[in-house]
Amino acid sequence: MAAARRRLDGELVRRKLAPSREAAQKAIADRRVTVNGALANKPARMVLGGDAIELLGPPPKYVGRGGDKLEGALASFGIDPTGWHCVDVGSSTGGFTDCLLQAGATDVVAIDVGRAQLHNRLRHNRRVDVREQTDVRSVDPAEIGAPFDLVVIDVSFIGLDRILDIVASLAGDEGQILALVKPQFEAGKQEASKGKGVIRDPEIWNRVLHETIAASRQRELLVGGIDVSPIKGGAGNVEFFLWIGGPAASVADLVDEHAVNTAIERVGALP
Known part of the structure; x- marks a missing residue:
């Protein structure tokens, strides 16, 4: 039987x-x-x-670990997205989107090249405009609601330099940007392969951060802050947040060598 x-x-x-x-x-x-x-x-x-x-124990606060990362960045830079019109570039399961909604954002456009990844709780939320199977480089900014008050970015397998032009268009002159810098996708393939996809060399972190900052300023964006992400990536990669603003945003262009070094020093305090 x-x-x-x-x-x-x-x-x-x-x-x-x-x-x-x-x-x-x-x-x-x-x-x-x-x-x-x-x-x-x-x-x-x-x-x-x-x-x-x-x-298992209590449910996680957000649908993905990205929410905890973004929460740390919002606190670090003193950003309150209450009432803001936002876009999440590389939304995946929706950790960033969930964090923004819980922090008071009015709405979030969730963009990702994949499909069927966004958590159902967000997929059926009226405050979320789901844009799946969409390469951000192909979007019409006005069609998806630009300019946005805040653009958050968490992309993989592509360097930030390749999407900064469209990101600047999404933010407009006064919008702000929180970009997660992932050295494993910014460094060369040879450097990443040495550590089996994990970048542990502070000199590479430093170079990648300076290159991303320079690329932002070349587009007349303001780089107002830098900090290490409070949570490492899935494979143990150290990641960093850059706080960037459009040319007329309420962001002071203050990041210098000392700020970069301080962010790297904070890696030692990560769990």
Whole structure:
């Protein structure tokens, strides 16, 4: 006789791991349920009575780790996006978008070259304009609502220099930009391959940051702040935030060699 199988959400209730099927479904959506050690993502998944089902700790504040990164940057630079019209370039699962919404942004346009990555909670949020399978370099700024009060950027496999022109158009003269600088995608392939995709050399961080700052200023953008991201990338890569403004933005062009060195020194305090 075959062993009885039950829906995962119902089994969570049966084992008293959730008070109701609705609560069980939310826990699954929040990535808090594992079956035999692996994260479960479907309430309708069929499980056996002998399967090891675990309910993990409190749900994360944001749908992705990027939200915690951006929260740290907003605090570091004293930016309050309440009431702002924003765009998230490289939205992926939506960590940055989620952070902006929770911080009071009026709306966020979420742009990504991929598809079906944005968390359902954001996909069905009326304050989010989802633009999937979209290369930001191909967008018409006016068509997606530019100029924006704030442009946030988290892109992979492409250097920031290749998108700064369109980003400047999205921000306009008075908009602000928070760009996550990922040395592993800014440095040369040979340098990245030496560390198997992880850049650990402070000299490379320094060079990459100076190159990105110079590229920004070449476009008449103001570079007002720099700090290390409070959370490393998935493979352990150190990342940095640059606070940039349009030519008429309320951002003082203050970043110099000392500011870059200070940001790099702060890497030592990361967990």
